[in-house]
Amino acid sequence: MKKLIAGAVLGFCLATTAYGDGDPEAGKANATVCAGCHGQGGAQPIQPVYPKLSGLGEAYLFTQLRHIKSGDRQIPEMTGLLDNMSEQDLQDLAAYFNQQQMPIGQANPELVEQGKELFRGGSLAKGIPACSGCHNPQGMGNEPAAFPRLSGQHADYVVKQLKAYRDGERSTGAMSQIMIDIAAKLSDDEMEAVASYVSGLH
Structure with missing residues (x-):
């Protein structure tokens, strides 16, 4: 990976x-x-x-x-x-x-710990790398590599995109393949947890 x-x-x-x-x-x-x-x-x-x-x-x-x-x-x-x-x-x-300001949302308190664990540490057991490795520890993205900011993004949108990657509905080359491989290993509950976490990530 x-x-x-x-x-x-x-x-x-x-x-x-x-x-x-x-x-x-x-x-x-x-x-x-x-x-x-x-x-x-x-x-x-x-x-x-x-x-x-x-x-x-x-x-x-x-x-x-x-x-x-x-x-x-x-x-x-x-x-x-x-x-x-x-x-x-x-x-x-x-x-x-x-150049516009991204407003930060509010994470679901019940999902914060699970979302934080996935975002910062991934899952060794499932072979899922930490989201922070590409998207920055604060979720600010990586501009030279064209990895998007996740901090403040709507949780519903993040879940929708993760499912689109998993289902093969979003595939535009090598960069998408990274997310396709990761999303294929995430359960719906894990997607919701990490999406909620990044929506409120500062």
Whole structure:
């Protein structure tokens, strides 16, 4: 697993556009179309199964926007919304959202210990690496590697994505394969616990 993660990160870093190439001010002009679902600045989605985009990481956001536009990652609610945007438009949009503040949620107290254990230590018995290894001990993500911030993200959205990875509904190359392998080993209860934990992680 460690070799897979290291290889995927190296390959992605060599292939991707450098983060920090976007113009937040230019991105702000295109962000109005996103507000209807994700809220002002991408910080307050209208449904908890929609992601917060604020502070998520420019490299990650840009990569996902490209996948969505190309159809590699299918999100019915976003069909056609990015069709008229250029690569630079997507980079600018990612830069804008990355500069917005991510509000922190409230973890379920009953799930904190289980979620914390998985996030910080993984599960040796099940071969699950610690989430903090890629997503940072505070859940702030890893910008150069395009690993997203998890701190403050809606728990319902995190669970939805973990299940999508496990069920093979979200697969966009080597980076997704890391999460597919991990999610396949998580039970529904474990997904809910770790998702709740990161929603309130500071």
